[in-house]
Amino acid sequence: MNKKFFSRTIVRIPLIIWSLAVLYPIFWMILGAFKSNAEIYANPWGLPDSFSFSNFVNAWSNYNIDSSVFNSFIVTGLGATLTLAMAIPTSYALERMRFRGNRLLFTLYISAMMIPMVLGWIPLFFLLMQLNLLDNIFGLSIVYAVSQLPFSIFVLTSFMATIPKSLEEAAAIDGMSPYGILWKIITPLSTTGIITVTIMNMIQFWNEYFMALIFLQTEGNYTLALAIDYISNETQYTNAWGTLFASLVIAIVPVIVLYAIFQRRIVKGMTEGAIKG
Structure with missing residues (x-):
């Protein structure tokens, strides 16, 4: 049982790391879509102060x-x-x-x-x-x-x-x-x-x-x-x-x-x- 668990863990660790490497930029992009330009420059990796749809409206209309x-x-x-x-x-x-x-x-x-x-x-x-x-x-x-x-x-x-x-x-x-x-x-x-x-x-x-x-x-x-x-x-x-x-x-x-x-x-x-x- 321990050998199976260990072998599965060895296989899953690279897959988890790869998944995080792929998903994180997407997650960061989605957060950036709800930020103002000032927020993106001031805190590019953090959560937005408030989730605003102004960027979507701007992209859609202008x-x-x-x-x-x-x-x-x-x-x-x-x-x-x-x-x-x-x-x-x-x-x-x-x-x-x-x-x-x-x-x-x-x-x-x-x-x-x-x-x-x-x-x-x-x-x-x-x-x-x-x-x-x-x-x-x-x-x-x-x-x-x-x-x-x-x-x-x-x-x-x-x-x-x-x-x-x-x-x-x-x-x-x-x-x-x-x-x-x-x-x-x-x-x-x-x-x-x-x-x-x-x-x-x-x-x-x-x-x-x-x-x-x-x-x-x-x-x-x-x-x-x-x-x-x-x-x-x-x-x-x-x-x-x-x-x-x-x-x-x-x-x-x-x-x-x-x-x-x-x-x-x-x-x-x-x-x-x-x-x-």
Whole structure:
């Protein structure tokens, strides 16, 4: 018993230290969001004298965080939806249908995961410009969706591979079309994988910065990441540290809430996907 307790303690101590190292800056940022600039300079590590929401109001009203949050919701939601719309039928075709070049096409999709996105930024810039989708949140949503397509296909095919083919054969005998089999049988049975892919993609789209920086140029189209970067640049001249911390809190709250709600499904999906893959 003592040996087990000792071994567990040895393992847990580094994990606790690492957790504190990660959580403390977040806790410090949240406290800073409720402080005035004077408090931040006078007592940066202490508790605020009074919890004020003035920094949040300032960030929301004077630094256009409201429109940036809206743009981020649009880009994230539309990007995740487009990814699923392309990934689900593609995964089904690659996993269930046998045609010439099937394995080669699947390999090309998976190989695309290894290609750095930075190599495609310049061609994408000119492509979006020719399509009149540059500086457009819908154009950015399309880029996001395509960028996560290989990962989504990789995860979804591993789930679809374990669905018994006898279900499809029985449905086909009953006269169900391939589209009906996909949307009424395969898709519901792949719910765990779909939820996992959706949450992972949404977190990726919500936090993405570099592509938004390249493809968005008008301040009214800024996503939340770009708005925070703008506030960060302004802080060195205005000392609006409290506003910057407040905007960061606004950015991380949806991610934390989303992960807290779907934590078990995400872990279950990644575990099952790893086992099934």
